[in-house]
Amino acid sequence: MKKFTFLMSFVFAIMLSSGIIAQTVLFSEDFEDQKAASRFTKIELGSSNLADLAFPYGANTPAPPAKDNNYCLRIAVNTTDGEASMVGFFPKGIKLTGTYTLTFNAWLNWKGDGATTEFLYYGVGHNDTVSAPPADGYDFAFTGDNGSSRDRRLYKDGTEVKDLSLYTAGTQNQDIFYNDCLKDNDGDESTPAVPGNQWLNVTAQVTDTGVLYKVGNIAMHDTVFAYFKKDVLPVDGHVLIGYYDMFSSVGDESVYVLIDNIKITTGGTTGIGKFKSENVVSMYPNPAKDNLHITVKLPSILELYNIEGRLVKRQKVEKTSTVNVSDLIKGLYIVKVTDNKGFIQARKIVIK
Helix, strand or coil: CHHHHHHHHHHHHHHHCCCCCCCEEEEEECCCCCCHHHHEEEEEECCCCEEEEEEECCCCCCCCCCCCCCEEEEEECCCCCCCCEEEEEEECCCCECCCEEEEEEEEEECCCCCCCCEEEEEEEEECCCCCCCCCCCEEEEEECCCCCCCCEEEEECCEEECCHHHCCCCCCCHHHCCCCCCCCCCCCCCCCCCCCCCEEEEEEEECCCEEEEEEEECCCCCEEEEEEEHHHCCCCEEEEEEEEECCCCCCCCCCEEEEEEEEEEECCCCCCCHHHHHCCCEEECCCECCEEEEECCCCEEEEEECCCCCEEEEEEECCEEEEECCCCCCEEEEEEEEECCCCEEEEEEEEC
């Protein structure tokens, strides 16, 4: 376990080394004073929703994401009436311009033995703070079960965008959530994970080249799953965090979302989007036995690190390349790819 913790810390350090600089906090909410309701504007669709901005953690809820958390935001939608439903919140007095970042922790609760139709729905660039769902802005939505080909969705001005090239961690399909950034839920590290029933880091980041939507487990690094290209800029306006059921199936009492530790910052985002919009990296198979195949759009350097953080292989890669891994000991490794513009991406792989 110590080695695994070290490895995840090592990956996190790699991601930070890509040039993130100091940030200014514009808004922060941990719900601890139980007065958060006065600091948010609420939008709502449907008649059987539940929303509590001073919800106490207790025996029937997951442990909080940080030891000093006692309260959070809890939302459940479409609990009895079988209709499209949404609850969303805008932090009051925070209309943003330029580059900025929204981050928060989320727990998407569900039974784990079926499908859910409830989406965590969040984004930037909103001026419509009345309609639910809003008719403007740039949003990303995903469910807790990751069980169908459209459990991830992008929205621009209230309309779903189905351009699969905007899903940078693969496609819109269900295997978009991989174990290199989320806790493994089925005991097999080679299969996709699901985001539900674990604390997530969730981010919407407006950069000088686009809007990035990142998701990851709080113990691991975040991965960019979707983005809007720079042609959508500027995205001035309000940020939104919500929970949305666009279908008529009623959710049972086990289906809800917890939100905590909301933060809005400015600064430190310049250039971070260049990698995802210009140099999408793909690699397979995982687990790998003899060869790892990697495809890049920009010339890059690939480095392989073992679980102790030691460099075991280094190779130049261009377009589609093959890396021989047959000489490596079986186990968990980190693949670090650095492109010729200096951006770094790190992923976990298994050598079998």
